[in-house]
Amino acid sequence: MLDQQISGDAATAAGMPRQALTGVRIVDLTQFEAGPSCTQMLGWLGAEVIKVEPPGKGEQGRRASTEDPDLDSVYFMLLNANKKSVTCNLKHEKGRELLRALIQEADVFIENFGPGVIERLGFGYEEVRALNPRIIYAQVKGFDAGSSNANLLAFDNIAQAAGGSLSVTGDADGRPLTPGVNVGDTGSGLHCSVGILAALFQRQTTGVGQRIEIIMQEVVINFGRILYAAQAIFGKAVPRRGNAHIMGASAPCEVFPCKGGGPNDYCLIYTSRAGNHQWEALLKVIGREDLKSDPRYAAPALRFQNSQEINEVITAWTLQRDKRTCMKLLGDAGVPASAVYDTLELYEDEELRRQGTFVTLDHAVRGDFVMPGCPVRMSGSPNRPTAAPLLGADNEGVYGGLLGLSAEKLAALKSDKAI
Helix, strand or coil: CHHHCCCCCHHHHCCCCCCCCCCCEEEEECCCCHHHHHHHHHHHCCCEEEEEECCCCCCHHHHCCCCCCCCCCHHHHHHCCCCEEEECCCCCHHHHHHHHHHHHCCCEEEECCCCCHHHHCCCCHHHHHHHCCCCEEEEEECCCCCCCCCCCCCCHHHHHHHCCCHHHCCCCCCCCCCCCCCCCHHHHHHHHHHHHHHHHHHHHHHCCCEEEEEEHHHHHHHHCHHHHHHHHHHCCCCCCCCCCCCCCCCCCEEEEECCCCCCCCEEEEECCCCCCHHHHHHHHHCCCHHHHHCHHHCCHHHHHHCHHHHHHHHHHHHCCCCHHHHHHHHHHCCCCEEECCCHHHHHCCHHHHHCCCEEEEEECCCEEEEEECCCCCCCCCCCCCCCCCCCCCCHHHHHHHHCCCCHHHHHHHHHCCCC
């Protein structure tokens, strides 16, 4: 546990710098994405994450979208790096006894089962706190427990719909669209990690743990804070505006087609609504400085009103160049711009691999596996990524090493189907 400053880390023992969360032990009952993204972040930062899974198939994400029913899914591997795995049958009393013992050795307990499931298993907050008053008990749910939606299941797109994200995504005259990134799931996980870290810090003073509740609907609302500034301006619900800035009064603010004609051969160009300096720099790059004196474009609000004409002028320039050239020329001139990169382009980018944005991990079955690495960089806590564990790979190390169970006892528990 944290207060005992347990290292349990071979790299630390070898004289390498300790990671920030070395000594923090987490009992992880999460599944799919929202919870696992939280515990993976904490594991990346050095916490010992003990993933507790049902014997046989493991948590549901292991077989979600896998191309081979005998292999862990890539989906699972992307969300469960830097963790240990133990099997534990929570419907078997001997399995529940093992979980109680792990709780007594832990700093954090986290779950994201459907509403009411953890309580029916006998591990609600009061029960867990009675076992370990210092524990941080964290939960991720779709909706507030006291709300009319408390019993509803929630996945990423449900949370995004309930939190307003879909309503502002898409073209002005089109239907609501689900954004392409999972701010409902992974966003909730990262919010949860912030709460856990704050609670661990507070415990240093109080000596006791507390309960952390993350509501996915609230997380999406939090990500959309700027929408409520726009709502105050419009005086009504924020509309969909395609690629235009939600606060308006900004042009250009659009993706422009580039040479190549592929589905992602576009460059997004945006100029500030705070003045004319970026607009004038843009005109110089594209060779249209004659427009600086055009009264239609003399101020940001006027440019927004005449955005269609502006877009046509810029498109004539971008179509003659590939997206990376557009990005480079505009960016070097001080104009905010970016090529629209697809996932394969990012995955294969050598620079991103050198800087650790993508890391190569040695998976026990699949071999070398490339995945996004830890996005948090700390000068005093080096990243040490490890591949997601096979189901039950750490039964002996955790139950034998941490709880002191003999090989004979472990064999008996396995025979009883408790692990």
